[in-house]
Amino acid sequence: MEKLISKYFVPGKTFSIDEYIADGGYQAIRTVFEKLDSASLIETVKKSNLRGLGGAGFPCGIKWSFVPQNTGKPVYLVVNADEGEPGTFKDKYIISHVPHLLIEGIMIAAFANNVHKAFIYIRGEYTRPYQALVKAVNEAYEKGYLGKNIFGKGFGLDIVVHRGAGAYICGEETGLLESLEGKQGRPRLKPPFPAVVGLFGCPTVINNVETLSYLPFIINRGAEWFASLGSDKNGGMRLFSVSGHVKKPGVYELPLGIPLREIIYTYAGGIRDDRRLKAVVPGGLSAAILKADEIDVGMDFDQLRAKQTMAGSAGVIVMDEKTCMVRSLLVTMRFYAHESCGQCSPCREGTGWVHRILERIASGGGKSKDLENLSDICSFMGGTTICALADGAAMPLRSYPQKFKEEFEYFIRHGKSMIEQGEEVSA
Amino acid sequence: MPKVTIDGKEIEVPQGTRVIEAAKMVNVDAPYYCYHPGLSVAGNCRMCLVEVEKMPKLQIACHMQVQDGMVVCTNSERVLKTRQHILEFLLVNHPLDCPVCDQAGECWLQDYYMKHGLYDSRVSENKVKKHKAVSLGPTVMLDAERCILCSRCVRFTDEISKTHELGIANRGDHCEIQTFPGKELNNDYSGNVVDICPVGALTDKDFRFKMRVWYLQAKDSICNGCSMGCNIQVHYNLDRPHHAKGERVMRLKPRYNEHVNQWWMCDEGRYGYKYHDHNRILAPLKRAQADVQEISWDELFTEAARDISAAGSKMAVFLSPQLSNEELYLARILFREKLECRNIFLVSPKADGKSDDFLMKADKNPNTRGAADIGFKVDPKRLEGFQEACEKGQIEGIIVFGQDLFERLNAGQMQQIMPRLKWSVFIGSNHNLMSESASYVMPSATYVEKEGTFTNCEGKVQKFNKVFNPLPHAWSEWKILINLAKYLDVYFDHEEVEDIFEEMTSQVAAFKNLKYDELDRGKSDIRSMAAPTIPALEQYDNIL
Numbered sequence: 001m002e003k004l005i006s007k008y009f010v011p012g013k014t015f016s017i018d019e020y021i022a023d024g025g026y027q028a029i030r031t032v033f034e035k036l037d038s039a040s041l042i043e044t045v046k047k048s049n050l051r052g053l054g055g056a057g058f059p060c061g062i063k064w065s066f067v068p069q070n071t072g073k074p075v076y077l078v079v080n081a082d083e084g085e086p087g088t089f090k091d092k093y094i095i096s097h098v099p100h101l102l103i104e105g106i107m108i109a110a111f112a113n114n115v116h117k118a119f120i121y122i123r124g125e126y127t128r129p130y131q132a133l134v135k136a137v138n139e140a141y142e143k144g145y146l147g148k149n150i151f152g153k154g155f156g157l158d159i160v161v162h163r164g165a166g167a168y169i170c171g172e173e174t175g176l177l178e179s180l181e182g183k184q185g186r187p188r189l190k191p192p193f194p195a196v197v198g199l200f201g202c203p204t205v206i207n208n209v210e211t212l213s214y215l216p217f218i219i220n221r222g223a224e225w226f227a228s229l230g231s232d233k234n235g236g237m238r239l240f241s242v243s244g245h246v247k248k249p250g251v252y253e254l255p256l257g258i259p260l261r262e263i264i265y266t267y268a269g270g271i272r273d274d275r276r277l278k279a280v281v282p283g284g285l286s287a288a289i290l291k292a293d294e295i296d297v298g299m300d301f302d303q304l305r306a307k308q309t310m311a312g313s314a315g316v317i318v319m320d321e322k323t324c325m326v327r328s329l330l331v332t333m334r335f336y337a338h339e340s341c342g343q344c345s346p347c348r349e350g351t352g353w354v355h356r357i358l359e360r361i362a363s364g365g366g367k368s369k370d371l372e373n374l375s376d377i378c379s380f381m382g383g384t385t386i387c388a389l390a391d392g393a394a395m396p397l398r399s400y401p402q403k404f405k406e407e408f409e410y411f412i413r414h415g416k417s418m419i420e421q422g423e424e425v426s427a
Numbered sequence: 428m429p430k431v432t433i434d435g436k437e438i439e440v441p442q443g444t445r446v447i448e449a450a451k452m453v454n455v456d457a458p459y460y461c462y463h464p465g466l467s468v469a470g471n472c473r474m475c476l477v478e479v480e481k482m483p484k485l486q487i488a489c490h491m492q493v494q495d496g497m498v499v500c501t502n503s504e505r506v507l508k509t510r511q512h513i514l515e516f517l518l519v520n521h522p523l524d525c526p527v528c529d530q531a532g533e534c535w536l537q538d539y540y541m542k543h544g545l546y547d548s549r550v551s552e553n554k555v556k557k558h559k560a561v562s563l564g565p566t567v568m569l570d571a572e573r574c575i576l577c578s579r580c581v582r583f584t585d586e587i588s589k590t591h592e593l594g595i596a597n598r599g600d601h602c603e604i605q606t607f608p609g610k611e612l613n614n615d616y617s618g619n620v621v622d623i624c625p626v627g628a629l630t631d632k633d634f635r636f637k638m639r640v641w642y643l644q645a646k647d648s649i650c651n652g653c654s655m656g657c658n659i660q661v662h663y664n665l666d667r668p669h670h671a672k673g674e675r676v677m678r679l680k681p682r683y684n685e686h687v688n689q690w691w692m693c694d695e696g697r698y699g700y701k702y703h704d705h706n707r708i709l710a711p712l713k714r715a716q717a718d719v720q721e722i723s724w725d726e727l728f729t730e731a732a733r734d735i736s737a738a739g740s741k742m743a744v745f746l747s748p749q750l751s752n753e754e755l756y757l758a759r760i761l762f763r764e765k766l767e768c769r770n771i772f773l774v775s776p777k778a779d780g781k782s783d784d785f786l787m788k789a790d791k792n793p794n795t796r797g798a799a800d801i802g803f804k805v806d807p808k809r810l811e812g813f814q815e816a817c818e819k820g821q822i823e824g825i826i827v828f829g830q831d832l833f834e835r836l837n838a839g840q841m842q843q844i845m846p847r848l849k850w851s852v853f854i855g856s857n858h859n860l861m862s863e864s865a866s867y868v869m870p871s872a873t874y875v876e877k878e879g880t881f882t883n884c885e886g887k888v889q890k891f892n893k894v895f896n897p898l899p900h901a902w903s904e905w906k907i908l909i910n911l912a913k914y915l916d917v918y919f920d921h922e923e924v925e926d927i928f929e930e931m932t933s934q935v936a937a938f939k940n941l942k943y944d945e946l947d948r949g950k951s952d953i954r955s956m957a958a959p960t961i962p963a964l965e966q967y968d969n970i971l
């Protein structure tokens with residue numbers, strides 16, 4: 001399989017601007033400046049079927065076409081590098097190894113959307129990626145690749161790097177905007193959507209690091225080529241972050257639509273100690289869990305949705321037979337209870353309540369009504385809030401007990417896990 | 428204009444109308460906590476989720492704008508079930524301490540539970556502990572455990588008072604309302620956060636534990652604290668004097684009036700009601716030297732009238748912009764037209780005070796504008812003439828309506844003037860230096876004990892109602908004037924305030940074409956604006 005972004009993932013190495021240029025970097029932006037205008041660039045991206053790889057999978061070119069250019073206000077580009085979805089660590093790789101690829105992608109997106117100021121909102125915990133990114137931005141400025149009149153073509157772009165403070169909710173695009181504006185990270189009511197009223201009240205394009213990083217490839221090798229790499233309407237490749245009980249966890253760049261089984265057994269080397277697979281979370285913690293017999297699904301946005309789960313951020317979390325599903329759901333729900341911003345009542349109260357119910361079950365105090373109650377709570381937590389955090393919490397909360405009912409019932413009845421010599425994640 | 432159908436009822440509304448407002452227009456009840464018509468939309472409580480045709484997810488009616496052809500359903504099985512569960516979420520960590528909560532009886536959690544909840548509790552987990560009995564400032568207490576984090580108070584301090592003291596700290600179910608470090612909730616409008624708090628989280632230090640709200644009765648009135656004339660409701664109790672040391676007025680609440688105060692009132696007005704039940708003049712008094720005796724109104728009128736008649740034009744009358752239009756009108760007819768007194772002065776009983784560009788006016792009288800319309804203006808220059816006249820012995824007696832002339836004029840001068848007068852009449856509700864030195868003291872009613880109209884600084888004539896009867900021996904000033912007149916052989920045939928007003932409409936240009944019973948904006952109760960499901964306090968009257 002050809003490597004695009006991941007060819008730069010050399011352990012311990014960050015490509016400097018010169019090394020990146022020597023490798024053919026910053027060619028795409030020159031092509032854009034010389035041969036394309038905004039409209040044809042957006043058309044190219046549409047044709048490539050590039051989807052939003054942060055998790056929502058919204059077609060990138062279409063997103064760009066929503067941005068009004070005649071409001072008299074500047075248009076901003078905000079790069080979502082918050083990467084908070086548990087099980088996802090691809091953006092960290094990109095920023096750590098090849099920050100200039102991202103910068104070039106930002107330049108292309110900026111040109112397409114008539115943006116002259118871009119903000120990179122990077123997750124607070126990413127200290128070294130942040131340093132690499134700041135260094136790269138400085139290099140680009142020094143070489144005249146950022147700032148005014150880039151390459152003498154009359155186009156100017158500034159990039160501001162902003163560090164988050166570690167809140168998951170600041171990865172939600174409007175929560176991110178609030179945080180970037182200096183406020184509490186609390187998602188906004190929509191409409192208006194950020195494309196129209198975004199950062200500081202101005203039209204704003206928000207893209208994920210990975211999405212932007214594929215843009216140079218699309219320009220260099222063509223939209224049709226990129227589209228042909230993936231499956232129907234799911235263009236190109238994406239970076240799968242594989243973690244959990246596999247022999248070779250890591251980031252794998254594979255075409256969209258590749259079967260999950262192949263990712264686990266071919267690329268990640270199969271299950272540790274050759275145990276049996278029990279369950280997989282296919283797209284970051286907020287995706288519904290799949291059982292071992294459901295892994296023949298193609299890993300793209302549409303096929304996974306058909307399986308009532310989601311491609312999300314492509315964080316593949318693999319669990320083997322020694323995993324206690326009750327405890328792993330407890331850990332999962334503790335995350336949402338901790339990260340709920342507290343704005344909407346169903347999410348604020350629901351995530352905490354569910355977590356406390358699971359805590360009680362996990363400490364042996366389960367009641368016969370618990371599963372029914374959890375399912376009921378779950379139904380009204382999802383779909384009733386401003387942002388998707390509660391939906392994300394509802395997905396595992398619904399799917400774990402549904403798919404591993406026996407295990408949950410056992411725990412409730414006996415006050416202990418069905419998995420005898422559990423090596424499960426500690427709760 | 429877009430047309431929308433809500434629960435089968437069709438209505439055309441202006442572009443941009445929110446579904447929740449449209450629902451109100453067709454009398455459809457979409458419950459809510461965080462929505463407030465005077466504040467920005469937060470959309471966080473999720474109580475108002477409704478079904479909108481062609482939209483898969485439920486939508487919040489407070490944020491959703493009406494679009495042409497939209498079909499909304501607020502009472503489907505799905506909506507009702509969701510509403511019930513949202514309420515359950517709101518109550519998961521609620522302490523359920525209604526028996527000791529001041530809000531009980533006017534709590535939206537209680538009301539909505541009875542209307543939209545009625546489920547059996549299934550919470551067997553511990554509740555999240557938060558701060559209780561937190562003093563946010565001089566007037567407001569917070570119980571963070573009762574709070575449903577609707578953020579109305581935060582938005583109020585951001586958008587209305589613009590003082591930004593409040594914020595929400597922490598995340599998830601550990602969220603709490605807090606004042607910012609080093610700040611306290613201490614602005615001129617802080618009391619409003621208690622009004623808009625739908626639950627028992629924010630309570631009023633002044634009202635806390637004074638009386639259960641179901642013992643309260645309410646009557647519409649107009650604040651007399653300044654010339655703005657904010658519309659208010661007087662909450663009072665007459666049946667349980669033992670609960671509040673005999674006080675009758677328990678609290679004042681703002682009443683919605685789009686053109687005057689919207690939903691709000693200032694703290695100065697809100698807490699300025701104590702004088703109704705304190706330091707009151709309880710009986711008609713006659714004073715000769717140091718000898719003070721209680722006498723009957725009849726004797727008082729007889730003796731005062733004798734002195735007034737004897738003085739002829741050698742007297743001065745001090746009217747007050749605290750008096751109603753009707754009283755000022757009668758005073759004008761009696762003293763100026765009939766008795767032909769030349770020395771009539773309008774003296775404010777209060778010095779100018781704090782003002783802002785919102786509701787607080789420097790003029791702390793409710794009716795300065797009305798007095799001007801009837802022909803009386805505050806004029807310090809003319810007052811100098813009064814002092815001169817006194818010195819020349821041209822004044823035998825004075826009639827004073829409420830003011831403490833020792834305070835409002837020069838105290839030293841007053842002390843010289845008073846002994847030179849043959850007599851002085853003080854008509855007032857509360858004791859002050861005048862009541863302690865006047866030869867005739869006539870106890871009058873406060874504005875909650877009488878009815879009438881005030882004209883606010885913008886020229887709006889507003890009616891205030893008699894909330895309850897005056898103290899046993901106190902009379903409204905208009906009644907005092909009519910009766911005093913009788914002893915002076917001037918006969919007014921007005922029996923009610925309305926009759927006086929009626930006459931004014933033909934005699935005073937500013938009142939032309941006004942109709943008394945149309946002045947009363949009537950039943951616009953702040954809570955009926957804020958929550959259509961909660962009965963106005965009047966409805967509790969039957970229960971008492």
